[in-house]
Each structure stands twice: as structure tokens, then as C-alpha cells.
Amino acid sequence: MSFTHDTFISPFTWRYGSEAMRQIWSEQNKRRLMRQVWVALATAQHQAGLVTAEQLADLQAHAEQVDIERTLEIEKETRHDVMAEIRTFAEQCQIGGGIIHWGATSADITDNVDVLRLREAAVLLQNQLKKLLTHLADRIEETAALPTMAHTHIQPAEPTTLGYRFAVYAQDLLEDYRSLQSLISNLRGKGLKGAVGTQAGYDELLADSPMDALQMEAVAMAVLKLPYFPIATQTYTRQQDLRVQNVLAGIAASLHKFALDFRVLQSPPFGEWAEPFGKKQVGSSAMPFKRNPINTENICSLARYVAGLPAVAWDNASQAILERSLDDSANRRLFQAEGFLATDELLRRATRIVAEMVIDEDAIARNMAIYGPFAATERVLMALVAAGASRQDGHEWIREASLRAWSALRDGRSNPLVELLVADERIGQFLAVEQVVELMRAEGHVGTAVTRAYTFAQTVRASLRD
Secondary structure, eight states: OOOTTTTOHHHHTSSSSOEEEEEESSSHHHHHHHHHHHHHHHHHHHHTSSSSSHHHHHHHHHHOOOOOOHHHHHHHHHHHHHHHHHHHHHHOOEEEEEEGTOOHHHHHHHHHHHHHHHHHHHHHHHHHHHHHHHHHHHHHHHHHHHHEEEEEEEEEEEEHHHHHHHHHHHHHHHHHHHHHHHHHHHOOOOOEEEEEEEEOOHHHHTTTTSSSSHHHHHHHOOOOOBBSSSSSSOOOOHHHHHHHHHHHHHHHHHHHHHHHHHHHHHHTTTTEEOOOOOOOOOSSSSSSOOOOHHHHHHHHHHHHHHHHHHHHHHHHHTTTTOOOOGGGHHHHHHHHHHHHHHHHHHHHHHHHHOOOOOEHHHHHHHHHHHHHHHHEEEEHHHHHHTOOOOHHHHHHHHHHHHHHHHHHHTTTTOOHHHHHHHOOOOHHTTTHHHHHHHOOGGGOTTTTHHHHHHHHHHHHHHHOOO
């Protein structure tokens, strides 16, 4: 088989995902791991007295000599990928070839291989997520005290700090990190349980051996350093695949929220954030002036794809008829690899964006000057009441001034709200001019955001050390 740009190849083959993640999900790695499982089985059977030391050594000597071309030739005849791999391995092992796969069913091999790859891929994601969280912790600490306008309903609300906003993203991703840690710790293989999970074939095979089927399974899985389910049918429960995809979808959801917010804040009416942009990078083929948020748009696009994969895994888990059906096989070849490759790409892009993004403090200050005074009126209202004014009267005075200020903004003028409140004689009966001016400093109205942002950055760093 030849894969070039003259035929269809998946974007994950070359465009999305790292080389390290592609290697994990490569055919070469899969077949190498299959041989590791056969060697582990033969190791246990050697301890049981069924396989000679010479036979085991022969398998070990040829375990890395994967020959995909030969296997595909055999598969054309057998129409069975596992049997083709067995025969290829057996052809290479003149002494031990005859005992490969002794007592096993295909899923004894492929399901354990799947989990070995799932674990390796999850660890790779964990390391990438750790890098992203480290950069976010840096950003939180750098901007914990930098006031910026918060928005609810995509409308200016009250001030927050930029570090506190970064902490929002970091908190979600830290939960994703912990979910990924838990997933890695709890991933389990099928073990070696035979055609329907009863170990009947192994039990008969070991009838005259000092080792029973449970002991043989334990030895083989210890060689692989892979925990395994105590109960399985022909396969491990497909609920595990669903749990894996849900963790990936959670990471994708967190990154989609970050990327969507980024796209809003990069738009010129906000102008507060910008993606890293190369000197020769082109934003649009038609409009040379544009700097489109292509990386965050890519994150949103791939995240939507990852979000859809748990539905396929759910169908597999819920429709695994009796001891097994093969209608999950084809789609698992797709979504297991692609879910990890897409999430890998999401994390790599997000990490670069957070590390290299441009923060325009002038734009942040400009937006604060425009919209911050409206949020600060809450402080004026509370002070009026404390000074003896009626809350209802004070609310009306501020409302009238606010409407006039919004009208000025619509006309393209600067926000006159502070001047309007200072000039209002009704307010002046209760509050001095200097007091009103100080209260209208919106940047001081961020509550405990600064302290909590700093504290959470330390929480992130401590969690990554554990």
C-alpha cells in the first residue's frame, strides 16, 4: 500500500496531532504491542510448563521484527487481521512459532493492545496539559491585579481582573487534568479470558499444570504491567471506551470555551487579545489587512469533532449484544486514534497561544474607561444610602445620568457619567465631589478577584507537582 498526496489520507496523518501521538496509533506500534502480548502469554505458559525456554526465547528474539507487508499479503487470503499477524510472526519463529496465540482469542490480544495504547496516549496528553496549565499559571500571576471589564450576556457588566479570567480557564482545565490522572490510573485491559470470558480454553490447557488459568493470566498481565478487569466477555467492557472519550470531550469543552472567548476579545471592537501572528502570515486571501484568529477557530472546530465522539462510544457500550458483536470494531479503529490526535492538537495549539498571545493593555484600559463607570455606580448607590439618602431616589438619580451617558457614547463621545454624577446637586447633598470621583474608579471594584487569582495559581502549581 502506498499513501501519498495522490490519494485520500486523513488530516490526522499529517496536519493535526503530534508525531509522538501518531506513532502511538501507528500500525507499526500496534503490531509491535500485539507481539508483546503474545510474548507475555508465552512467558506465563512457560512458567506453567507448557512452553519451552527455547520457544519463548525464539518469540522474544523476533518480537520487534514487524513485517506489515507480509502480514497484509496473508490477510488477503485469511480475511482476518489477527490471524495474518500470527502467521507472519510464526514464519519468523522457526522454534516457537507453533505456540503463538495458544488458547487465546483475538480480543485477548487486541483489547489489551488497545488499552496499552490508550494509556500511552493519555500520558502524552497529561504531559501536554501540564505544560498548558503551567503557562496559564504564569498568565494568572502576571495579570492577577490588571483590571478588565467582565461581560455577561456579551454586555459590559462589572470589572474583573485579567488574571481572574485566566483562572476561570485554568480551573476547568485543572479538573480535566485530574480526570485524566484518574483515567490513567484506572485503565484496565481485558486480561486473558478466552472466547466468551470464562477462560474455559485456558482451563483445559492447564489441566495438568501446577498453574491455573487465573494464575497464568496474572503472570502474563504482570509482564505487560497492565491492570485488568476481573470480569470480561469476549472483550473488556465498552463502558471504558465511553469513559475515555468523555474525558477527551471534557478537555475539548474547556478549550472551546477559552478559544471562543479569545475570538471575541480579539475582534476589533474589543481588541484586548491577539493570537501570535508571524511576520509573513496571511490572514485572508481577499483582504490583506486581516488578522483572523485562525488558531482559536481551529480549536473550536476540532473541539466540536471531539465532542461528538462519545456518542459513538455510547452506542458501542449500550449495544454490545450478549458476549460481543463486531459492530464496534470499525468505528473504534477511527475514534480511539482520532479522539486522541484531535485532543493532542487542541492542547498543542492552546499551549502556544497562551504562551505567546499579545495582551493589549491600552485597549483594556480604553474599554474600562468606556464601560467601567456604569459598573461603578453600584458603589455610589451604596454610599448614598449609607449617607442617609433613599435607595429608591438614589437609584433614579443614577439611572437618569446613566441614560444620558449611554446617549453620549452612541454619539461617539467619551463617557461623561462621572461628570454628570458630580454635577448632580441631589447627590451632592450626601456625597462630596472627591468621594464620588473615588467611588467611580471602576478599577478598584474587583472585590477578592486579585487574591483568589494568585491563590489559584499556586493551587495549579501544587497540583502539577503531585
